[in-house]
Amino acid sequence: MKDNSQLVEAYLASLHDIHQTGGGVKEESYYGTLENLLNGIGKSLKPQVRCVFQLMNRGAGRPDGGLFTKEQWAQGNEQNPLLGQVPSRGVIE
Numbered sequence: 127m128k129d130n131s132q133l134v135e136a137y138l139a140s141l142h143d144i145h146q147t148g149g150g151v152k153e154e155s156y157y158g159t160l161e162n163l164l165n166g167i168g169k170s171l172k173p174q175v176r177c178v179f180q181l182m183n184r185g186a187g188r189p190d191g192g193l194f195t196k197e198q199w200a201q202g203n204e205q206n207p208l209l210g211q212v213p214s215r216g217v218i219e
Contacts (some may be wrong), residue, residue, distance in 0.1 A: 130167055137163040153190075156215060161191070175215050184210065190219035 140159040144150050150193070156166045168175035174196040181192050192213025 128166060130141070130170070133163055133166040157191070164193070168193070177218070181190075181213070181217070182210070184212065189219055191218035192216070193218070 137159055140162070141156060144159065150156070152158055161177050161179055164175075164177035168177065176189055176194050176196070176199055178194060179191040181189055193215035194211065195214050198211050198214060
């Protein structure tokens with residue numbers, strides 16, 4: 127597992143690479159890179175935390191992303207995912 131400084135270095139390098147293409151949009155083009163950083167750090171937390179971007183509207187608009195604990199994604203399965211859960215560690219705006 128990478129330590130946090132390695133994760134941040136990889137994040138910054140990826141931001142640079144995306145920017146250098148000139149083909150990205152201001153915000154959404156960087157979501158994947160941010161998701162990778164947050165999930166990398168989330169693996170070291172207790173409980174583990176996973177970032178999911180592009181959440182469904184739960185009645186108060188669509189946040190950019192949400193932070194879910196391992197218990198939230200470990201309980202669902204392919205046939206019966208746990209639909210509509212609220213991110214227990216908050217949302218990203």
